[in-house]
Amino acid sequence: MPPTGAAGAEESWAPPVWVPTRALGRTVLLTGLLLVLGVALGRVDLVLLAAPFAIGAAVGLRRMPRSAPELTISAEEEHIVEGGEVEAGLTVANPDVINYDLVVVRTRTSPWLKLEDADRPHAITVAPDGWTAVDLSGRATRWGRQSVGPAAARVAACGGLLACRPVVIPAKGVRVYPETEPFAATEAMPAAAGLVGNHRSRRPGEGGELAGVRPFAPGDRLRRIDWRVSLRTRDLHVASTLSDRDAEVLLLLDVLGEAGESGGVKGKASVLDTTVRAAAAIAEHYLQRGDRVSLAEYGGSARRLRGATGRRQYLTVLEWLLDVRAERGDRAPAEHVFAAHNVSSDALVVVLTPLVDPRAADMLAGLVQSGRFTVAVDTLPEGAAPPQRGPWTPLATRLWRMERENVLGRLREHGVPVVEWAGAGSLDLVLRDVSRLASAPRGR
Numbered sequence: 001m002p003p004t005g006a007a008g009a010e011e012s013w014a015p016p017v018w019v020p021t022r023a024l025g026r027t028v029l030l031t032g033l034l035l036v037l038g039v040a041l042g043r044v045d046l047v048l049l050a051a052p053f054a055i056g057a058a059v060g061l062r063r064m065p066r067s068a069p070e071l072t073i074s075a076e077e078e079h080i081v082e083g084g085e086v087e088a089g090l091t092v093a094n095p096d097v098i099n100y101d102l103v104v105v106r107t108r109t110s111p112w113l114k115l116e117d118a119d120r121p122h123a124i125t126v127a128p129d130g131w132t133a134v135d136l137s138g139r140a141t142r143w144g145r146q147s148v149g150p151a152a153a154r155v156a157a158c159g160g161l162l163a164c165r166p167v168v169i170p171a172k173g174v175r176v177y178p179e180t181e182p183f184a185a186t187e188a189m190p191a192a193a194g195l196v197g198n199h200r201s202r203r204p205g206e207g208g209e210l211a212g213v214r215p216f217a218p219g220d221r222l223r224r225i226d227w228r229v230s231l232r233t234r235d236l237h238v239a240s241t242l243s244d245r246d247a248e249v250l251l252l253l254d255v256l257g258e259a260g261e262s263g264g265v266k267g268k269a270s271v272l273d274t275t276v277r278a279a280a281a282i283a284e285h286y287l288q289r290g291d292r293v294s295l296a297e298y299g300g301s302a303r304r305l306r307g308a309t310g311r312r313q314y315l316t317v318l319e320w321l322l323d324v325r326a327e328r329g330d331r332a333p334a335e336h337v338f339a340a341h342n343v344s345s346d347a348l349v350v351v352l353t354p355l356v357d358p359r360a361a362d363m364l365a366g367l368v369q370s371g372r373f374t375v376a377v378d379t380l381p382e383g384a385a386p387p388q389r390g391p392w393t394p395l396a397t398r399l400w401r402m403e404r405e406n407v408l409g410r411l412r413e414h415g416v417p418v419v420e421w422a423g424a425g426s427l428d429l430v431l432r433d434v435s436r437l438a439s440a441p442r443g444r
Contacts, residue, residue, distance in 0.1 A: 017165055018065055024161040027057045060159040067096045068164060069103065069126070071153045073172040074133075082179040082265035086140050088115060088148045088172075092124065092155075093131040100126040100155050105134055107151035112142035112264065113174065126155075141264035143178035143276060145322050147171040177318045178280045179265055212240050248292045248307055248344055251279050254353035254360050255299040256333065258326035260381040274379040275352045276321050278421045282350060283317045295320060298353070298363060299327040333359060348373050354380040355418075361407050364416050376411065376418040 031053045038046035070093040076086055092103050106121040115138035124132045140146065149171030155164040213229050216236035224238040253275055260270035269277070283293045287309060294307030295317060305320045327333075343349060349372050353360045367374045385397045408418055 018157075018162045019165065021156065021161055021163045024057065027053050027161070031057070056159075057161060060161050063098050063158075065096045065098050065157050065162065065164075069094060069100065069153060069155050069167055071105070071151060071167050071169050073107070073149050073151055073169060075148045075172045075174050077174070080140055080174065080176050082140060082143050082176060084140055084176075086113060086115065086138050086174060088113075088136040088138070088174070090122070090134040090136065090151055090153075091131055092126055092134075092153055094126040094128060097128050098157055099128055100157055101160055102156040103132070103153055105151065105153045107136070107149055108171070109136075109148050110146035110174075112144065112176070113140055113146050113148065114138045115148070140174070140176040141266070142262060142273075143176050143322065146174045146176050148174060175319075175322060178277045178321060180277070180280050180284050213237050214240050247286070248294070248347040249282070249286045250307075250343060250347045250349045251282060251293065251295045252349060252351045252353075253279060253295065253297050253324060254351065254357070254379075255297050255301075255324060256327050256357040256360060257354070259354055259356060260384040269381055271354045271356075271379050271381065271384075272324060272326060274381065274421055276324055278352055278377060278379065280318060280321060284314055287311075287314045287317075293317065297324070298351075298360065299333050301327070302333065333363075343367065343370075343372055345371060346373075348375070351376045352379050352421075354378070355404060355407060355411075356380065358407070361411060364411055365414050368414055368416050374416060376416055378408075378418055378420045 031050045034046045034050035072091045075088040090105050094100050103124050103126055104121050109115050109118045115136040118136050122134045126132045150168055152166045152168045154166050213226050216238050220238045226237050226239045229237040258271050261268055262270040262273050286293050292307040292309050295305040297303045349367055364376055411418055
């Protein structure tokens with residue numbers, strides 16, 4: 001494949017030109033040499049020996065190609081999830097009226113797209129005014145914006161006497177969405193601030209949860225009258241209910257660093273793998289219940305997705321998660337973006353963090369001290385350790401893990417619940433404790 005640098009790119013993207021091959025050069029050289037020797041030495045046999053080469057080249061070049069081959073990449077653009085099948089392929093079209101003797105096609109693919117025979121060149125032939133396709137079906141093994149290509153094709157025609165310069169086309173993107181792990185949270189939300197929804201609130205209103213019976217007041221609906229109590233007390237009483245409200249969930253993704261090695265959908269999970277898959281599962285769960293979900297990155301870029309509800313928001317969340325990358329460099333996170341005044345007081349803040357960077361622990365403590373309902377989900381993979389760099393690496397790793405346990409202990413002392421991500425039911429116990437703390441009377 002031609003180089004992809006700046007200088008190579010200009011040459012690769014130049015209009016294709018049919019150029020003579022070495023076979024044509026050897027034919028011309030041999031024919032000319034035999035003719036010169038035959039004339040110089042007066043030998044007719046040398047001239048007769050050169051005749052087949054000259055006649056063969058003339059016959060081969062009687063119809064020269066005028067159009068360049070057309071190369072296209074086809075890739076499935078539907079909803080592809082980790083571990084799903086990917087249908088891709090290369091198509092070479094011949095718009096000319098001569099036959100392509102040989103077409104060599106090759107493409108690059110993302111390492112997370114396991115396409116069949118994509119790592120080798122393919123030799124095919126293409127008829128005049130026809131096309132030939134090369135199937136590259138396979139499987140997507142990891143989430144993200146993967147690519148098929150760039151691809152290049154080189155064509156030989158006229159019996160191998162002419163060849164086209166490599167035709168290079170850019171890569172075609174394939175969006176692979178993270179696998180949504182099973183997740184369900186049955187506990188009530190700590191606070192529900194919306195007007196309608198599926199969560200039982202502690203405020204009276206129109207809902208399905210019975211709160212008690214009270215005397216009739218102006219404005220009460222007649223269908224709420226409790227006739228049993230009214231007949232017994234001889235005064236009108238109505239059944240009081242609790243309103244059903246939606247909640248706001250903020251998923252805060254710690255992207256200050258990456259740890260662990262990603263092995264794809266069936267292998268080991270790195271920090272980013274666990275973070276993205278857990279965020280997709282939590283967002284899907286709360287969006288299906290009618291809640292508002294927003295996302296943000298804790299890092300230098302401070303990307304943010306505005307809160308919304310419904311199916312469209314879920315698809316937007318999946319698209320937003322495809323661009324999650326670990327922070328590179330020493331850029332400090334934008335602390336003002338995650339200040340207390342920028343986070344709703346009624347929102348449930350779920351922080352997905354490996355707790356490797358001390359700045360993440362400070363951010364968690366600040367959210368809790370500001371009165372926000374915060375839950376920390378530990379995304380550090382089990383057994384994660386730095387690469388072996390010397391005899392002191394194991395001891396340094398043990399010391400680092402001990403220090404991390406101390407950080408977890410201090411966070412719990414500050415009232416930050418920390419739980420490891422384990423799929424379904426991961427947050428039930430933590431949300432129950434947070435709900436109890438939210439309902440407890442606060443001292444003044």
